[in-house]
Amino acid sequence: MLRLEARPTPSRTMTLAAPLLALALTILTGALLFAGLGHAPGPALYHFFIGPLSDRYGLAELGVKAAPLVLIALGLSLGFRAGIWNIGAEGQLIAGAICGGGFALAVYPAEGPWVLPLMLFAAAAGGMAWAALPALLRVWRNTNEILTSLMLVYVASLLLRLLMNGVLRDPDGFSFPESRLLPDGTLLPIILAETRLHLGAILALAAALAVWVLARHTLVGFQIKVAGLAPNAARYAGFNHNRLIWLTFMISGGLAGLAGVGEVAGPMGQLVPEVSPGYGFTAIIVAFLGRLHPAGIVLAGLVVALSYLGGENAQINAGLPLAVTGVFQGLLLFFLLACDVLIQYRPRLNGPRWRNKR
Amino acid sequence: MTALLTLHETTKSYGQVCANDRVSLTLNAGEVHALLGENGAGKSTLVKTICGLVQPDSGTMTWRGEPTALPGPAAARALGIGVVFQHFSLFEALTVTENIALGLDDGHANTDLTERIERLSSRYGLTLNAKAIVGDLSVGERQRVEIVRALMQDPALLVLDEPTSVLTPQEVEALAATLRQLADEGRGILYISHKLSEIRHLCDRVTVLRGGKVVAEADPKTTSPEALAELMVGQRLPQPKRASSLSPNAPVRLVIDHLSQAPNPFSPTGLHNVSLSVQAGEVLGIAGVAGNGQNALLAALSGEVLAGSAGTIILDQQPIGHIHPQGRRTRGLAYVPPERLGTGAVPELDLTDNALLSTYRRLAFAVRGLLQPGKVAHFASNVVERFDVRSAGISARASSLSGGNLQKFIVGREILQTPKLLVAAHPTWGVDAGAAAAIHQALLDLATEGACIIIVSEDLDELLMLTDRIAVLCDGRLSAPIPVTEADATTLGMLMAGEPVDAAA
Numbered sequence: 001m002l003r004l005e006a007r008p009t010p011s012r013t014m015t016l017a018a019p020l021l022a023l024a025l026t027i028l029t030g031a032l033l034f035a036g037l038g039h040a041p042g043p044a045l046y047h048f049f050i051g052p053l054s055d056r057y058g059l060a061e062l063g064v065k066a067a068p069l070v071l072i073a074l075g076l077s078l079g080f081r082a083g084i085w086n087i088g089a090e091g092q093l094i095a096g097a098i099c100g101g102g103f104a105l106a107v108y109p110a111e112g113p114w115v116l117p118l119m120l121f122a123a124a125a126g127g128m129a130w131a132a133l134p135a136l137l138r139v140w141r142n143t144n145e146i147l148t149s150l151m152l153v154y155v156a157s158l159l160l161r162l163l164m165n166g167v168l169r170d171p172d173g174f175s176f177p178e179s180r181l182l183p184d185g186t187l188l189p190i191i192l193a194e195t196r197l198h199l200g201a202i203l204a205l206a207a208a209l210a211v212w213v214l215a216r217h218t219l220v221g222f223q224i225k226v227a228g229l230a231p232n233a234a235r236y237a238g239f240n241h242n243r244l245i246w247l248t249f250m251i252s253g254g255l256a257g258l259a260g261v262g263e264v265a266g267p268m269g270q271l272v273p274e275v276s277p278g279y280g281f282t283a284i285i286v287a288f289l290g291r292l293h294p295a296g297i298v299l300a301g302l303v304v305a306l307s308y309l310g311g312e313n314a315q316i317n318a319g320l321p322l323a324v325t326g327v328f329q330g331l332l333l334f335f336l337l338a339c340d341v342l343i344q345y346r347p348r349l350n351g352p353r354w355r356n357k358r
Numbered sequence: 359m360t361a362l363l364t365l366h367e368t369t370k371s372y373g374q375v376c377a378n379d380r381v382s383l384t385l386n387a388g389e390v391h392a393l394l395g396e397n398g399a400g401k402s403t404l405v406k407t408i409c410g411l412v413q414p415d416s417g418t419m420t421w422r423g424e425p426t427a428l429p430g431p432a433a434a435r436a437l438g439i440g441v442v443f444q445h446f447s448l449f450e451a452l453t454v455t456e457n458i459a460l461g462l463d464d465g466h467a468n469t470d471l472t473e474r475i476e477r478l479s480s481r482y483g484l485t486l487n488a489k490a491i492v493g494d495l496s497v498g499e500r501q502r503v504e505i506v507r508a509l510m511q512d513p514a515l516l517v518l519d520e521p522t523s524v525l526t527p528q529e530v531e532a533l534a535a536t537l538r539q540l541a542d543e544g545r546g547i548l549y550i551s552h553k554l555s556e557i558r559h560l561c562d563r564v565t566v567l568r569g570g571k572v573v574a575e576a577d578p579k580t581t582s583p584e585a586l587a588e589l590m591v592g593q594r595l596p597q598p599k600r601a602s603s604l605s606p607n608a609p610v611r612l613v614i615d616h617l618s619q620a621p622n623p624f625s626p627t628g629l630h631n632v633s634l635s636v637q638a639g640e641v642l643g644i645a646g647v648a649g650n651g652q653n654a655l656l657a658a659l660s661g662e663v664l665a666g667s668a669g670t671i672i673l674d675q676q677p678i679g680h681i682h683p684q685g686r687r688t689r690g691l692a693y694v695p696p697e698r699l700g701t702g703a704v705p706e707l708d709l710t711d712n713a714l715l716s717t718y719r720r721l722a723f724a725v726r727g728l729l730q731p732g733k734v735a736h737f738a739s740n741v742v743e744r745f746d747v748r749s750a751g752i753s754a755r756a757s758s759l760s761g762g763n764l765q766k767f768i769v770g771r772e773i774l775q776t777p778k779l780l781v782a783a784h785p786t787w788g789v790d791a792g793a794a795a796a797i798h799q800a801l802l803d804l805a806t807e808g809a810c811i812i813i814v815s816e817d818l819d820e821l822l823m824l825t826d827r828i829a830v831l832c833d834g835r836l837s838a839p840i841p842v843t844e845a846d847a848t849t850l851g852m853l854m855a856g857e858p859v860d861a862a863a
Contacts, residue, residue, distance in 0.1 A: 220727060229704050236660070238661065
């Protein structure tokens with residue numbers, strides 16, 4: 001019989017190996033799934049994992065998808081490290097898209113060089129404002145931020161729909177629930193010619209560096225670490241927990257808001273009701289897959305971005321349902337959480353019985 | 359005298375660690391046998407072996423001369439071995455009778471059982487109301503429930519694991535009488551402790567364990583406490599000494615003025631009008647049975663819970679009752695919390711990061727929010743060096759240190775901030791004797807330099823040895839401090855139990 005035995009110290013190897021193991025198990029399960037659906041696993045997996053990366057455009061698309069995931073996951077990772085659970089990044093992303101996109105539409109048809117910076121600013125402020133609600137409720141009334149932040153996602157989503165059918169609808173758009181196309185001067189500059197890869201990718205990398213400095217070299221980063229590892233020690237040291245709640249919610253909300261306007265002023269070019277394919281939720285997977293570490297998050301963001309591209313590619317070339325994307329993301333998180341057990345425990349076959357602690 | 363249980367060269371290892379190394383032990387009927395040893399000497403493993411919870415890797419056992427094995431707790435019970443563990447296993451919502459019925463193989467909580475319990479408890483002087491709800495009982499009473507539960511099986515051998523760590527001196531006295539009576543009836547008693555005075559007072563024979571091995575067997579009545587301590591620790595320990603005595607005219611540094619705190623889940627007793635003043639250079643002890651307001655007092659002093667008004671706590675003429683922990687630290691407070699791992703230190707972080715935990719404001723380890731890793735590392739090395747913290751270096755995780763070494767690190771971290779007031783909770787709880795002596799000496803040295811020190815401890819011996827005055831917390835109320843020269847275990851015990859003492863008024 002297989003048993004789990006507690007390790008004396010957490011395994012460093014497994015901390016790094018668990019995500020890779022989870023990835024391998026996901027691919028294996030995916031192959032079985034494809035076979036079960038009546039598709040040859042080999043070609044299906046090729047279309048899912050390799051096909052999207054076979055040309056320059058595909059590689060650029062990977063960056064387009066990874067940028068919002070990385071931006072959001074970086075913010076979330078700070079809160080998760082401190083044991084503060086912002087699950088509503090999707091709502092903060094939508095709020096950012098509304099504010100950033102709304103600003104551009106409000107000053108339409110202005111497209112001077114001052115518009116884009118103000119759009120980014122408005123988007124970050126919008127994301128922060130949306131994140132401020134659960135933070136305030138947590139600090140003021142000790143509500144569970146997991147529930148409030150999650151529920152506010154649906155409020156934001158419905159608000160966007162309302163605006164798309166109302167004031168932000170394109171007046172010349174035949175009543176389609178979409179905004180005008182934004183003027184070219186208000187869009188994020190393309191950084192790789194003839195692709196859609198935009199400034200957001202660079203923004204994400206810069207954010208990764210900033211988060212790394214914050215987590216590693218500042219007092220606040222230290223406080224976040226201690227609050228998550230040992231809340232009693234944080235109280236003993238006199239850290240202000242409410243301040244940490246505000247700080248992590250503001251950073252994660254602001255970055256999610258930026259990710260939102262990145263879609264509007266990036267690949268979309270306009271405000272639409274479905275501004276994000278669930279980036280805010282998928283970023284939670286990215287944050288954990290990346291071990292809550294900035295460098296890990298950048299890598300994990302690329303892997304998970306591939307699952308979006310792979311899903312589309314497999315649908316087009318192999319006739320697989322698009323739902324495969326969600327299945328793969330779910331499998332990946334599931335296997336990651338399962339493999340994380342190996343950090344604290346080691347599997348044993350038929351060894352001695354459970355050991356008594358001395 | 360007949361031998362009940364004999365262990366012959368039993369060995370038990372956990373991975374690389376040999377917890378019991380060829381331990382031989384004979385427990386006789388009618389004898390109170392002490393097992394003495396420091397934390398980690400292998401006492402618990404030996405007890406678990408005797409009550410069938412742990413199977414030794416090698417060695418043999420006999421019971422009344424017959425070879426035997428104890429594959430499980432049921433087998434030990436069937437032979438007649440009863441155990442009272444250090445940590446109680448009682449259901450607080452149930453009555454005494456119901457709790458005892460749960461421990462019996464065919465137990466029903468009926469009037470018959472209630473009568474049996476009351477007969478048994480009065481016979482051994484273990485005053486107990488069998489119909490009381492366990493949640494309403496004091497710690498001493500709960501222990502009596504555990505002992506009566508063990509006695510219901512009419513054991514030939516009764517094992518008590520650190521039974522007095524939670525008792526007042528009077529309760530210890532009552533327990534001693536009960537144990538004597540049980541031994542006189544021909545039962546064997548195994549008494550596990552690290553308190554030398556009790557063992558000398560109570561036991562007929564003592565086996566000393568050190569590093570998993572039996573290092574001596576002795577008659578405690580004729581062996582001096584110093585000799586027993588030396589056997590237990592393996593070396594001669596210096597007695598902590600004070601360089602100069604407290605001057606009566608030293609200025610008052612700390613004043614607590616009518617500090618009250620409503621009962622809360624953190625401290626069910628709260629605090630009621632606690633007042634106190636401590637002089638520069640004074641060491642003041644706060645005694646009391648655990649759970650009588652110690653947590654509330656510590657939280658109020660450290661700033662984790664703020665006082666109602668600023669003037670309730672005054673340090674060097676400055677009111678600090680309204681100031682948060684870091685603000686108090688910059689004004690000269692240092693604090694050794696009751697829990698080491700998880701509060702005083704973060705287990706997963708290394709010693710450098712843990713050195714930062716309480717010091718960053720007072721020692722300015724963060725400049726405009728940026729950490730100064732070089733300075734912190736230097737400070738951490740200093741602590742490790744000055745306080746002889748045995749570790750793999752300042753990058754060792756806190757969880758990899760032994761309890762004593764981690765406590766030395768925490769005490770050192772607080773003392774090297776040159777505080778004006780040091781509050782230390784259970785500074786040597788669960789710490790080996792060598793480290794305890796070093797910590798005691800460091801505390802006294804700090805007092806000599808003019809700081810005032812408050813030690814909250816349940817260990818009366820420690821307080822009597824270190825302090826100038828002792829006050830007692832009971833039910834959230836603090837007694838007037840008694841000069842240590844006038845304090846004795848009887849007076850303090852009565853205060854701890856909440857009984858009025860004329861002399862202390």
